[in-house]
Amino acid sequence: WEAAIASFLGSLLACASSLLLEAACIDDPVSAMAVHMVGGLWGLITVGLFCHGPDFGPTALTGLFYGGGWELLGVQVYGGLAMVAWTVVVTFVLVKLIDYAMGARVPLKVELEGLDVQEHGICANPSEFLRKRRMRMRRRWATRFTQL
Structure with a gap:
């Protein structure tokens, strides 16, 4: 026990x-x-x-x-x-x-973004990864609509 x-x-x-x-x-x-x-x-x-x-x-x-x-x-x-x-x-x-x-040391930009993103393409926090992905998709859609 x-x-x-x-x-x-x-x-x-x-x-x-x-x-x-x-x-x-x-x-x-x-x-x-x-x-x-x-x-x-x-x-x-x-x-x-x-x-x-x-x-x-x-x-x-x-x-x-x-x-x-x-x-x-x-x-x-x-x-x-x-x-x-x-x-x-x-x-x-x-x-x-x-x-x-x-x-x-790594450059300050890489340190602030997170070395996981730079080295492996992932975030330590999955919600942060999903938030950034949604932002990229919104930007992509916004540029498509402005081109119409």
């Missing part, structure tokens, strides 16, 4: 974080950050909550919900923070190297 609760709450957290990223105008068209980062960190935390220590050996820690106290949860949270810190530092170094070697 713990897996059902953990996965249900994990899916809610991933969906909520995807909506927050969209509201913050952070371009993540496939919700990779919401699914992998938020879901992964939640998975780490659930071990500290639901772990049955005796199932993993006599020296294994037990999760908070089974009377193990805060120790295992603290270890899991600390491990998650260490992974986030490592990821931030390594990503920063790699982006700086890429920026130095060939540039990491």
Whole structure:
């Protein structure tokens, strides 16, 4: 039953974080950050909550919900923070190297329009794609009627 609760709450957290990223105008068209980062960190935390220590050996820690106290949860949270810190530092170094070697920025017009449109011909938000398509069709019809 713990897996059902953990996965249900994990899916809610991933969906909520995807909506927050969209509201913050952070371009993540496939919700990779919401699914992998938020879901992964939640998975780490659930071990500290639901772990049955005796199932993993006599020296294994037990999760908070089974009377193990805060120790295992603290270890899991600390491990998650260490992974986030490592990821931030390594990503920063790699982006700086890429920026130095060939540039990491795109022109401002492309950045404002969205790189998904430039590279793949799609928008991160499908409603935006449909709105632009309707506008193109209206312009096309307007030019046809003015030519009559």
